[in-house]
Amino acid sequence: xxxxxxxxxxxxxxxxxxxxxxxxxGKGAGLAEMAGAGLPVPPGFTIxxxxxxxxxxxxxxxxxxxxxxxxxxxxxxEEKVGRRFGDPxxxxxxxxxxxxxxxxxxxxxxxxxxxxxDETVHGLIAQTGDERFAYDAYRRLIQxxxxxxxxxxxxxxxxxxxxYKAKTKGKQDTDLTAEMLKDIVEECKALYRRELEEExxxxxxxxxxxxxxxxxxxxxxxxxxxxxxxxxIPHNLGTACNVQTLDLGNMGFDSAxxxxxxxxxxxxxxxxxxxxxxxxxxxxxxxxxxxPLKITKKASQExxxxxxxxxEERRLRYPSLExxxxxxxxxxLEVAALLERHYRDVQDLxxxxxxxxxxxxxxxxxxxxxxAAVKIAVDxxxxxxxxxxxxxxxxxxxxINQLLLPRFDEKAKxxxxxxxxxxxxxxxxxxxxxxxxxxxxxxxxEAWGRDGRPVILVRPETTPDDVHGMIAARGILxxxxxxxxxxxVVARGLGKPAVVGCEALQIDLERKQFSANGxxxxxxxxxSIDGSTGEVFAGQIPTIDPNLAEERELAELLSWADEFRRLxxxxxxxxxxxxxxxxxxxxxxxGLARTEHMFFEPDRLPYVRQMILNAPEAQRLMDxxxxxxxxxxxxxxxxxxxxxxxxxxxxxxTSKAVKAYRKALDRLLPVQRKDFEGLFEAMDGLPVIIxxxxxxxxxxxxxxxxxxxxxxxxxxxxxxxxxxxxYRPRKGEKSLKQMEEELAEKEALLRAVNAMREMNPMLGxxxxxxGILYPDIIRLxxxxxxxxxxxxxxRGVMPKPEIMIPxxxxxxxxxxxxxxxxxxxxxxxxxxxxxxxxxxxTMIEVPRAALLAGELAQVAEFFSFGTNDLTQTVxxxxxxxxxxxxxxxYLEEKILPENPFQVLDRKGVGRVMRIAVEExxxxxxxxxxxxxxxxxxxPSSIEFxxxxxxxxxxxxxxxxPVARLAAAQAALRERAARIETR
Numbered sequence: 001x002x003x004x005x006x007x008x009x010x011x012x013x014x015x016x017x018x019x020x021x022x023x024x025x026g027k028g029a030g031l032a033e034m035a036g037a038g039l040p041v042p043p044g045f046t047i048x049x050x051x052x053x054x055x056x057x058x059x060x061x062x063x064x065x066x067x068x069x070x071x072x073x074x075x076x077x078e079e080k081v082g083r084r085f086g087d088p089x090x091x092x093x094x095x096x097x098x099x100x101x102x103x104x105x106x107x108x109x110x111x112x113x114x115x116x117x118d119e120t121v122h123g124l125i126a127q128t129g130d131e132r133f134a135y136d137a138y139r140r141l142i143q144x145x146x147x148x149x150x151x152x153x154x155x156x157x158x159x160x161x162x163x164y165k166a167k168t169k170g171k172q173d174t175d176l177t178a179e180m181l182k183d184i185v186e187e188c189k190a191l192y193r194r195e196l197e198e199e200x201x202x203x204x205x206x207x208x209x210x211x212x213x214x215x216x217x218x219x220x221x222x223x224x225x226x227x228x229x230x231x232x233i234p235h236n237l238g239t240a241c242n243v244q245t246l247d248l249g250n251m252g253f254d255s256a257x258x259x260x261x262x263x264x265x266x267x268x269x270x271x272x273x274x275x276x277x278x279x280x281x282x283x284x285x286x287x288x289x290x291x292p293l294k295i296t297k298k299a300s301q302e303x304x305x306x307x308x309x310x311x312e313e314r315r316l317r318y319p320s321l322e323x324x325x326x327x328x329x330x331x332x333l334e335v336a337a338l339l340e341r342h343y344r345d346v347q348d349l350x351x352x353x354x355x356x357x358x359x360x361x362x363x364x365x366x367x368x369x370x371x372a373a374v375k376i377a378v379d380x381x382x383x384x385x386x387x388x389x390x391x392x393x394x395x396x397x398x399x400i401n402q403l404l405l406p407r408f409d410e411k412a413k414x415x416x417x418x419x420x421x422x423x424x425x426x427x428x429x430x431x432x433x434x435x436x437x438x439x440x441x442x443x444x445x446e447a448w449g450r451d452g453r454p455v456i457l458v459r460p461e462t463t464p465d466d467v468h469g470m471i472a473a474r475g476i477l478x479x480x481x482x483x484x485x486x487x488x489v490v491a492r493g494l495g496k497p498a499v500v501g502c503e504a505l506q507i508d509l510e511r512k513q514f515s516a517n518g519x520x521x522x523x524x525x526x527x528s529i530d531g532s533t534g535e536v537f538a539g540q541i542p543t544i545d546p547n548l549a550e551e552r553e554l555a556e557l558l559s560w561a562d563e564f565r566r567l568x569x570x571x572x573x574x575x576x577x578x579x580x581x582x583x584x585x586x587x588x589x590x591g592l593a594r595t596e597h598m599f600f601e602p603d604r605l606p607y608v609r610q611m612i613l614n615a616p617e618a619q620r621l622m623d624x625x626x627x628x629x630x631x632x633x634x635x636x637x638x639x640x641x642x643x644x645x646x647x648x649x650x651x652x653x654t655s656k657a658v659k660a661y662r663k664a665l666d667r668l669l670p671v672q673r674k675d676f677e678g679l680f681e682a683m684d685g686l687p688v689i690i691x692x693x694x695x696x697x698x699x700x701x702x703x704x705x706x707x708x709x710x711x712x713x714x715x716x717x718x719x720x721x722x723x724x725x726x727y728r729p730r731k732g733e734k735s736l737k738q739m740e741e742e743l744a745e746k747e748a749l750l751r752a753v754n755a756m757r758e759m760n761p762m763l764g765x766x767x768x769x770x771g772i773l774y775p776d777i778i779r780l781x782x783x784x785x786x787x788x789x790x791x792x793x794x795r796g797v798m799p800k801p802e803i804m805i806p807x808x809x810x811x812x813x814x815x816x817x818x819x820x821x822x823x824x825x826x827x828x829x830x831x832x833x834x835x836x837x838x839x840x841x842t843m844i845e846v847p848r849a850a851l852l853a854g855e856l857a858q859v860a861e862f863f864s865f866g867t868n869d870l871t872q873t874v875x876x877x878x879x880x881x882x883x884x885x886x887x888x889x890y891l892e893e894k895i896l897p898e899n900p901f902q903v904l905d906r907k908g909v910g911r912v913m914r915i916a917v918e919e920x921x922x923x924x925x926x927x928x929x930x931x932x933x934x935x936x937x938x939p940s941s942i943e944f945x946x947x948x949x950x951x952x953x954x955x956x957x958x959x960x961p962v963a964r965l966a967a968a969q970a971a972l973r974e975r976a977a978r979i980e981t982r
Contacts, residue, residue: 004051005069007076008044012036023048025240027099030363037342039335042352042359043080044094044244045073049101052216052238060217067209074208074243081245083127086204090127093137093246095361096211098218100239103348104228108218108239109148111211113141113246115204135181136173142188142200145207149214149738152195161188174279208243215241241519244361255279255352258321260295260332262340264497265368267350268375268553272296272336274349276321295321295329331358339363344385345394346376370399376537378553381560388560389972393555396937397966403554404585404958405432406497406543408530413541416528421538423516425525426477426502427883428534429488430959434475434497435528435540438521440512442469449473456527458514460507461500462487463703467600470494475529478507479514481880488520490597497531501884505536558586558961563967567945568952569963570687572932574598576678579688582957586964589687589865590679591954592804592932595781596693598675599700604668611664612697613752615774622776624648665780672781676788680799687800689864689932689954691780691843692771694806696761704753711750714743762869762878767807767845768817775820782821786828789836802839804864809848814859841928845869850916857923864954865913867933867941871900874909901934904941914948930954939966946970 006535011024011032020029028046035041047070054063066611074094078084083092093115098108116124116138124134139161146152161173164184168175192200201207210286218224219239228235260274277290294300300320304311309318322329332351335358339347348366352359368376377391385396416422436454439445445457449472457473459466461480470476470490475497478487491498507514512523519538521527528541570591571582575598579590589785599608628648631641652658698704718739721727729735734742758764769780782803807818818840829835841862844850846869853863872879877887879901892898904910920927930952935941938958945953946967955963 001065002050002063003069004048004054004063004066005073006032006046006048007073008032008035008041008046011046015161021101022237023050023240023340025049025099025101026103026364026814027097027362028240028242031242031244031361033342034339034360034363037338039338039939040357040359042245042361042375043077044242045070045077046099047212047241047243048242049238051239052219053236056214056220056238060096060213062212066465070208070212070243071205077245085115085208086117086120087123089123089664090117091115091204092833093124094208095242095244095246096208096215097242097244098215098239099242100219100233102233102239104224104233108221108224109214111141111144111148111214113137113144114207114211115246116141117202117204117207119202130172132178132181135185136176139181139184139188142185142192145200145211146188146192146195148218149194149210150192152192156191156195157188159423160184160191167747174580212241212243215239230532233819249816254325254353254356256321256325258292258295258351258353260336260351261366261368262336262347262349262351263366263372263376265346265366265372267370268372268379270379271298272323272333273299277616278324278371292480293318295332297322307833324854325353325356328353328356328358334783335360341385342948344380344390367589370396370402373399374403374551374557375553378556389564391557392561392564392965392968393972395965397962397969400554400558400961400965401431401959402532403551404961405532406434407532408433408528409542413530413535413537416537416539416541420517423519423536423538424476424502424504425534426504426536427481427488429481429500430476430491430496430498430532431443431476431532431544433528433530433532433541434473435526435543436474437524438514438527439469439473440507440509440523442466442472444523446472456529458505458507458527459487460509462490468602470496475531476500477502477505477527477529479503479507491531497529499529499531499534500534501883502536554828554961558964561965563968565964565967565971567942567950567970569960569965569967570689570932570952570954571931571957572954573679573957575675576682578957579679579682582960583682583686585957585960587686587957587960589800589952589954590683591687591689591930591936591952593679593688593690594694595672595690596695598672599693600666604671605700606701607664607667610660610701611668611777612756613749614661614664615655615697615777616755617657618655619774619776621648621652621655621658625652659958661776665776669780672784673788673791675799676785679793680788680792680801681797683800685798685800687802687839689802689804689841690781690785691804691806692778694767696756696758696764698756698758698761698764701753701756702749704750704757707746707750707753711746711951713742714739714746718743762872768805768813768842769807771805772813772816778817782824783828786825786836786838787832789838790828790832790834793834793836794832799836800838801836802841802862804862805840805842806858807845807869808842808856808860809846809852811855811859814842814856818859839928843932844916846873847912847930850912851919853916853919853924857920857927860920860927861924862928862930864929865916865931865933867904867909867913867931867935869902870912870933871909874912875900875905897973898940903938904935904944906944910944910948917948928952937963939969942966943970943973946974 006024010032011020011028012035015023020032024032024046031041051063052065055061074085078092081092083090085092093113095110095112096114097110121134125131128134136261143157146157147154161184162178164180165171165173256276256278258274258276260272262272263270264273273297274295274296277292292301297320300314300318304314304318336349339378346366346368347363350362352361373395376453377394380386381388381391402707434456436456437448438458439448439455440458444455445455446468447824448455452472456475456477457469458477461478462470467490471494476487478500479502481487481500487498505514505518514521521538526540528537528539568588569585570589573579573582573590574594625648628645632645635641660670721736785801785803789801792799803821805814808814821840839861841864842856842860843866844863845866849856857877887899891899920929929950931945931950932954936953937955941964942953953963
């Protein structure tokens with residue numbers, strides 16, 4: 001028959017170490033190993049996780065043979081301790097606790113004092129000679145059993161307890177008398193009877209059976225499921241159930257219960273950290289029924305100083321365990337050190353002291369903050385406990401991200417929730433935390449920011465016109481938009497927190513206010529946004545800012561990671577300040593510099609619009625001129641061809657559109673050149689990939705709907721003005737003629753914007769298609785790149801430009817653009833008298849490009865996967881629409897395991913990527929391949945990039961340290977897998 005139950009020592013003896021956590025859970029494995037090491041562990045046994053899974057598979061019925069094995073193990077425990085379960089004269093009491101493979105503190109259930117009944121309580125009195133203690137233990141069982149096993153609201157029991165505590169002088173549960181506790185027991189049993197219409201069970205074995213069921217059932221309780229979803233713990237692991245002799249910490253003031261960590265889980269300092277309660281049981285410490293005391297004298301003194309308590313009062317009323325029970329404390333210190341050395345990691349310990357005797361109830365790997373995780377890992381390497389490889393594997397990449405971003409104080413955030421200050425939740429588009437005044441337009445944000453006032457820019461959605469306000473703001477909040485919206489992308493590039501797509505907001509720009517959750521927030525009111533969780537709060541929440549100069553352990557850990565990783569880590573950076581930040585964080589190149597973001601700057605946007613509005617007419621005339629020139633070359637004696645050439649030349653020469661187009665290009669050249677010089681200087685000696693203009697041209701223009709409204713309003717005002725004869729404009733008011741001129745300009749702009757509107761602009765005229773239709777735009781950008789490279793090289797900087805073409809789908813597209821690039825390069829190098837090495841490559845953003853990668857690699861020297869667009873085109877979904885309409889439902893119903901825009905879809909998008917890598921390198925073996933989409937900063941996606949042999953990943957500057965660690969972990973996992981298969 002299958003073995004479902006293991007005594008603690010059997011678990012140590014019979015189950016291989018590598019399987020203990022799987023079968024016995026973390027708590028059970030810890031108890032088995034402590035028992036095997038001869039530490040003071042109360043006897044007991046563990047029911048396996050397999051039993052839990054079998055219980056659910058059988059429709060919540062214990063598997064065959066399990067209960068019989070429980071009874072046999074219980075009998076073995078009785079023999080060890082010399083007490084019998086249910087014996088009225090000499091009763092054995094047990095605790096029944098959950099314990100999954102992965103630590104899930106507080107997520108599942110525990111029942112203490114199982115075995116107490118109206119009969120056995122008298123046996124406990126006889127054992128201990130303490131009537132008060134026995135009835136205190138009995139009322140605890142009824143409360144816990146009623147709440148956890150039967151679902152009676154806990155506050156109903158607490159009301160009874162509070163009523164009796166109010167009658168005492170100290171108002172604490174320790175002040176309750178034996179007689180009071182007898183009455184409380186009776187009232188709790190009466191409550192149990194009223195709620196369930198049944199008596200509290202007086203058969204100890206029935207209590208045990210139901211408690212074990214409750215522990216199993218708690219595996220699929222809401223708390224546990226939510227916790228597993230958040231931490232990505234599989235739901236099929238099951239929980240073990242630990243039944244353990246109950247050694248009692250509430251037998252007087254020479255008894256106690258406590259929880260401790262072998263190191264400080266908040267800071268990582270090497271010091272015993274924990275709390276205890278004398279004359280109490282384990283649940284009291286975590287339930288907050290009484291204020292727990294500090295274990296060490298040092299911590300106790302620090303706590304007293306913080307609370308304004310004198311040393312004399314502290315020693316009298318709040319003594320540390322070190323002072324109250326010095327011998328037991330020293331023993332506990334030795335056990336803690338032994339366990340940390342054994343497990344080679346920080347341990348979370350639970351213990352009970354029964355009449356001066358120490359008993360260990362639990363050891364498990366301790367949860368810790370990001371700061372503590374890094375410090376502990378580095379310190380343990382220096383102490384010789386673990387290797388550098390183990391240190392790198394112990395820190396979660398996302399913990400690095402938390403260290404490098406402002407974050408809210410969690411306690412303060414919890415207080416804000418309790419006060420009702422949580423206004424809404426949106427999409428966590430850019431991590432970090434920010435508090436500031438709500439402002440509703442970019443100009444105000446810039447002005448207030450210039451004055452040193454912290455602001456949060458609140459918009460229905462952002463546009464290029466808002467960039468200056470976004471730069472000045474501490475954070476960005478929008479009502480609409482997804483994770484690739486303008487607000488999200490710019491915020492991530494700026495390293496600013498952003499919450500987007502917050503549909504619960506009702507924004508009134510005219511009144512400069514928004515409403516949410518029954519509250520109205522006006523301009524100048526403080527709000528706080530958490531870009532890591534998507535939460536929006538009213539008021540100010542304190543933030544904790546990182547200090548990189550103080551993160552010495554992080555720098556050391558990342559230096560070890562760099563030793564192990566194969567993937568290079570580059571950064572997405574559009575401005576020199578981004579590039580400098582990226583290099584500070586360890587970036588080895590720029591994997592994506594988006595030139596269109598440079599065009600969004602307020603000082604150049606007017607020229608960009610001038611270029612765009614005149615491009616169609618100017619290009620039409622220049623194409624006619626080119627055709628006429630080719631005709632004359634083919635038929636030099638043909639008078640018709642010569643006449644057509646003269647007419648085409650005259651049309652170009654006299655065209656306002658051509659003149660305006662060329663003027664805009666001339667104005668943009670020096671500013672683009674300066675942009676690129678700044679990037680090359682910041683990344684001296686490292687590669688810089690510059691993507692030529694990518695978005696549809698309409699993105700640089702005013703919105704059609706807004707422009708139409710302005711035209712209609714202006715027409716109405718003009719008509720009203722015409723009706724008033726002899727009207728004279730007031731001071732500062734425009735004349736009728738000026739209004740008519742303004743209307744003509746706006747109508748022309750409206751016609752141009754309307755002409756550029758597309759049914760599906762993201763699949764329309766953008767990227768390389770735009771460059772082929774308007775080659776002078778490519779020439780402008782490429783000339784600026786090469787001139788900037790030549791200029792900085794003359795100043796001793798080593799530029800390494802790589803020119804990247806977006807949205808390619810055919811090799812002929814690349815051939816056309818490559819000819820333009822090489823032609824401009826030759827021209828610039830000849831004029832400057834200096835040459836610069838450069839590479840020419842393409843983004844892989846559409847499936848056709850991936851499938852024909854072998855052909856594209858004939859021209860392209862490098863590929864870069866733009867996985868945001870590639871995911872959209874492979875899945876045939878719009879990210880902004882999907883995240884707002886159905887993607888969340890897909891995730892909730894487990895149709896998809898992850899959001900494919902946040903975690904790379906390995907089965908679909910990943911297969912397309914793999915094809916592109918293999919086909920491209922078959923043509924060009926030295927093909928450089930990287931990724932520059934948002935997935936470049938996601939640890940799971942980075943692991944996949946390592947697997948398929950990419951050269952680099954490129955992430956936002958603030959994700960570079962995360963990517964460095966994730967790349968190292970991918971390499972170490974691969975190494976471990978190779979060793980396993982040998």
